[in-house]
Amino acid sequence: MPMRFFSFLRSPAAETPGPLMSTLDAERIAAMMQAFGEFGVSIQRASEALARLADLRLITFPEGAMEASLAYLLEHLTPGQRDTFERHRFFLVQGKRYRWRITPNAYGVNRLGRSGRRRGVYCAVPQEPVPIFDVMLAQKLMLESDEDAFLLIANRAPNRRFIDHPEL
Amino acid sequence: MSKLCILDKTGHTEAASWQSADAASTVVAQQTFDRLKSEGFSAFETAQGQTVGVMDRFNPDADEILFVSPLSGG
Numbered sequence: 001m002p003m004r005f006f007s008f009l010r011s012p013a014a015e016t017p018g019p020l021m022s023t024l025d026a027e028r029i030a031a032m033m034q035a036f037g038e039f040g041v042s043i044q045r046a047s048e049a050l051a052r053l054a055d056l057r058l059i060t061f062p063e064g065a066m067e068a069s070l071a072y073l074l075e076h077l078t079p080g081q082r083d084t085f086e087r088h089r090f091f092l093v094q095g096k097r098y099r100w101r102i103t104p105n106a107y108g109v110n111r112l113g114r115s116g117r118r119r120g121v122y123c124a125v126p127q128e129p130v131p132i133f134d135v136m137l138a139q140k141l142m143l144e145s146d147e148d149a150f151l152l153i154a155n156r157a158p159n160r161r162f163i164d165h166p167e168l
Numbered sequence: 169m170s171k172l173c174i175l176d177k178t179g180h181t182e183a184a185s186w187q188s189a190d191a192a193s194t195v196v197a198q199q200t201f202d203r204l205k206s207e208g209f210s211a212f213e214t215a216q217g218q219t220v221g222v223m224d225r226f227n228p229d230a231d232e233i234l235f236v237s238p239l240s241g242g
Contacts, residue, residue: 061177068179076234078217107242123242126175130237134175138236141212144219155241 061131069131076137093140095147102139104132107157109139124154170228172197174204174235183235188228201226201233209235 074082081091090103092112101110101118111120126138142150172184184200186193205211205224213220215231223233 065177065179069175072180076214076217081217124239125242126237127240128176128237130175130177131179134179137234138175138239141214141219141234141236142210142239145212145221150239153239153241 061129066131066133069133069137073133073137076140081140091136091140093143095143095150097147100143102136102143104136107155108136109143109154121157122150122154123157124150170197170231170233172200172233172235174209175237180234186228194228198226198228204235208238210238211235 074085077085077091081093085091090101090108093100093102099112099116101112102108103110107121107123109122109124110118111122113119124139124142125135130138139150142153169185169187171182172186173180173182183204184193184197186197188194201211201223211223212234213223213227213230213232214234220230223230227233
């Protein structure tokens with residue numbers, strides 16, 4: 001698969017890390033806080049989420065880590081998952097009870113209903129920072145082997161109308 | 169050849185490899201497994217794209233073992 005397919009994920013190693021305010025101005029932060037409010041997220045939780053986002057932007061990975069993690073993820077997908085991922089940038093996982101869609105976005109784990117529509121939006125990530133494709137692999141491993149534990153651990157967006165914000 | 173890998177900042181790192189018929193390499197892999205478990209990592213057995221399951225104990229017949237730092241709500 002050509003890497004340009006994932007060009008939206010620029011290698012953090014090639015960027016100079018900086019404070020959150022250098023890339024997200026006050027206006028955008030205000031808009032994000034308003035969006036959080038519309039989803040029913042409290043100011044405190046929204047602030048915590050933005051702080052984690054700032055932390056993420058300060059994390060740098062060694063050169064080539066993103067590409068290595070992508071290759072490793074592809075190695076660990078079934079042929080069907082790989083095909084879906086290459087076409088849509090997400091893949092589907094069958095847990096014990098539910099079907100899931102794993103995407104490379106914030107709150108990127110979606111629980112799907114029988115019709116395939118999104119019924120819940122979740123997020124759980126490894127405590128040690130790893131490239132995004134490793135995060136997706138960790139989520140897949142957890143959902144396929146211990147869905148109940150994932151549900152206990154993960155934060156769930158309180159409103160089904162949660163809108164994907166890949167730029168976050 | 170089976171291998172034991174850790175998801176980390178570099179993408180992943182191979183921490184051990186072993187053959188079940190080779191006692192020496194198996195012991196080293198088991199020790200690595202025990203050390204990582206004691207450090208709080210979660211272990212998953214995988215085989216050819218399929219997740220076999222969570223591991224509490226080392227399985228010398230596993231194809232691959234993946235270690236991940238514990239997940240927490242994001």
